[in-house]
Amino acid sequence: MSAASINNSGSPLLRNAIALHAAFGLTGLLIAAGFSSLGQGYAIWLFSALMAFILVGSRLMQKRLATSIEIDRRLNLLADCHEIRTESLSPVIARDHAAQGWNRLVETAIVQRLLDQADSSLHESTETGNDSLINRIVNILNDGLVVADSSGTVLWRNDSLNALLPTDQSHDGQPGLLHFHEFFRTFENFDEQIAALTDTRTLAPVAFEMYRGETTNEGVLRISRQCLAENERSHGGATFLWTIRDVTQQKLALEMRDCFVSAATHELRTPLCNIRAYAETLIAAEQINAEEERQFLNVILSEAGRLERTIDNLLNISHMQAGGMTLDRHETQIERLVNEVQETIRPLFEKKTLNFETLVPPRLPDLNVDKNKLAAALVNLLGNAIKYTPDGGCVRLEAEFEGSEIRFHVEDTGIGIAEEEIPRLFERFFRSSDPRINDIQGTGLGLAFSHDVARLHGGRIDVASELNKGSRFSLILPASLARLTPS
């Protein structure tokens, strides 16, 4: 803010003062002229005195009125301009009372004006900020949002919708021409849900699911509708907000969980049922020979072992799910590990006619691993190989130490795995959609467990498979786990 010095020119107040002086002077002149009739000498003196009086008075008055004149000039400028600017509100440089009053007025006005400006700019920026923020939020949501009127006409939709429901090109992207239900024309249950998709009579929230195809895998969308505003009765109808959420993963997880529960129940119930039947037979049989009795007790023992293994697996799974699986590492001989694995899977071979071979080269190093978990991981891989290889096939377990890795290959001549299913093999609860495995029990957790065991040891599982030819699962551990013993 610059202080302006007092400039007298052009002030109406000054002009008035000069006019007043002139009138005063003129009157004095006329009086002097009257006196001049009395005698020339008096008249000249009187006139001169009068002029001097006028001049001195004028100077004095000009000095005295300077501040008021300046303030007056500025007030006149303010009256003429359309918009009051901060620059036109400058303080006057003077010490008198009027100047102090003006300067206080200016200060107050300027501060107020600055405050107003700041306030309005803040308000503006917040307003535009809010708009773009809400827009951004609405468009990065995973859910698709559609606002439609009671006729189903789409009034607005967010960008996220395009990822869920590709825009129908026939409508040239003009929302006004599109009806909400048209998004779902290609959906499997469109005919079934058409009533729900077009229903605008019920104002209460509605939710249902739309399936892209026959199976959950192909995609499931959860559609919910809420009433945004109920229009006036004369117009009828209402405005609705439709929310479209992709729930495929949740639905798959639920299905897989159900499958798991049913498979786990079967795995637990079967040995239990067998134990009970044999024990009751032993109790009820009046005459039973020693050989049969021993045979029955062996069955009970073997079924109890099966039950125990199932429970161990379930416990491993629950540890694994909680992310709390830890390793209990000890020096382990590969040969002993393989022998233990062979012993565990022996009963599985009894039900099938398969060729089983193991290949463990001599002088393999000892490993610093969790023997029990590694054995369980290999049992799972072998268990799968046995399950999915038809009678007459071949299953092979091979250990190999080469360069930087120790590898355990489990190879079979079974039904194989479709290429597109290989990446999902290690997902929990995943089971192949191959119809040939429908009758084969499995929890869909064995491979996930084996994979976790390999990972915890710093290793991995590689899969090579060909449909109808067979599969090869390789559990690979880093050589850093090897304890090289002097040969």
Next chain:
Amino acid sequence: MKPYRVIVAEDNRVLQDVIRFNLARAGFEVRTAVEGAQALRLLEEQPADVIVTDCQMPGMSGLELCAAIRSHAIYSNLPILFCSAKGLEIEPETLEKLRLPEVLCKPFSPRSLVEKVQALAESRSESAPSTVTELVH
């Protein structure tokens, strides 16, 4: 008196063995199958007085086996003891349609299985004096 003939369809071989043991002890003539189609072949080879079948089996399931049996007029009244795991609900209409009056829930005691098979075999011989063998030949 000729012993009653029973065909047992059960994929759990351990359970199948103990069922066979108990039925044989009770004087039945037992033949076993691990799935529906095999049981059906056994029935076609030689008639039976009672069929005992599990619900879930690889290949032809228990319900499919029952439907296949009922599709032959001569087997429309052949008694079938249907065994199913607890909690595995089967629609009452399905049971009625396949004329399965009762479902034996697993785990079951061998004694109750034997009693039920006995009752079914006797009810059949009382209600239908002419044997399946006579109908077939």
